[in-house]
Amino acid sequence: MSKKTSRIDKRLCNLEAALYSAGRPLSLEDLKKIANTRSDNVIRRLIRRLIKRYESRKGALEVKRVDRTRVALQLKPEYDEMVKQFNRKPLLTxxxxxxxxxxxxxxxxxxxxxxxxxxxxxxxxxxxxxxxxxxxxxxxxxxxxxxxxxxxxxxxxxxxxxxxxxxxxxxxxxxxxxxxxxxxxxxxxxxxxxxxxxxxxxxxxxxxxxxxxxxxxxxxxxx
CATH class of the missing domain: 1.10.10.10 (Winged helix-like DNA-binding domain superfamily/Winged helix DNA-binding domain)
Structure with missing residues (x-):
């Protein structure tokens, strides 16, 4: 594995960890800090890589753009019904x-x-x-x-x-x-x-x- 590939993988793991720990969408600015970059193009490329990585796993989780400036790690919608039995009390009725x-x-x-x-x-x-x-x-x-x-x-x-x-x-x-x-x-x-x-x-x-x-x-x- 080249140093460049290793550095990219490390960045992707850091982004994944941040999105998981946050439990909410994070802005591109937040993710740029995690990836230690000031470049919009770099963070967008990393996000695309992370999205494709999750798509290739074909698992229950996905990395998804919420809007133009925020990204989330979340459960795929098709699993919502199945996990209801483990849900906590709703925020609102x-x-x-x-x-x-x-x-x-x-x-x-x-x-x-x-x-x-x-x-x-x-x-x-x-x-x-x-x-x-x-x-x-x-x-x-x-x-x-x-x-x-x-x-x-x-x-x-x-x-x-x-x-x-x-x-x-x-x-x-x-x-x-x-x-x-x-x-x-x-x-x-x-x-x-x-x-x-x-x-x-x-x-x-x-x-x-x-x-x-x-x-x-x-x-x-x-x-």
Whole structure:
């Protein structure tokens, strides 16, 4: 084995270890530090090699680009159903997940719209999700709040940090699940089946990923 090949293998192992330990998508900038390079081209070539290495193994794990700037080591979707028996307690139950999926698809969205669609009972859900760091609420001029999702939401559920791209990802998932309950191109969240929703917003571990040992705000709750 040449020194060059050995150096590449070492870099690939370091990237693999970082992605596994993080338990969430890592940015190209993070991975460049792990690989000890400043070059975008070098890190992209290494990522392509790592992706192909996992493809050649034909195992249950895959290295996948989450978006243009982040990469994740994750369980292949076809194994999600099989591992459910080993899942931990979900981060959220179905009701809050419906509210969160509506926010993710329509963001930035006025809180009054969310209340109108989901009902007044979601006030407590919004507060909980805000405390968990899944959403951000900013006071608008009309005395209401504008709601968006957070980077923690994106990392936990495997979506892009770009809300516009998150919507594209959600649409792709709807298409894959053959969900046709759309009105004027928008998703009717109330008509989604629980099973579909779990697939849309469900981490394969269905509990906090290893790299996210607690959600933002958890420390405040235990204080």
């Amino acid at each position: 179905i009701g809050p997940l419906k509210t969160l999926s509506y926010i993710a698809f329509h963001q930035p969205v006025d809180q009054r719209e969310v209340i109108e669609v989901r009902g007044s009972h979601v006030y407590s859900q919004l507060k909980t999700m805000e405390n968990m760091g899944l959403i951000h609420r900013e006071r608008a001029d009309n005395r209401s709040y504008v709601i968006t999702t957070t980077p923690f939401f994106s990392d936990y559920f495997g979506f892009s940090h770009d809300p516009a791209y998150t919507k594209i990802q959600l649409k792709q998932i709807f298409k894959q699940l053959k969900i046709t309950k759309l009105e004027n191109g928008e998703v009717d969240i109330e008509e989604l089946e629980d099973e579909d929703l779990e697939k849309i917003l469900a981490n394969s571990r269905n509990g906090l990923p290893e790299g996210l040992t607690q959600y933002p705000g958890a420390a405040n709750e235990s204080a």
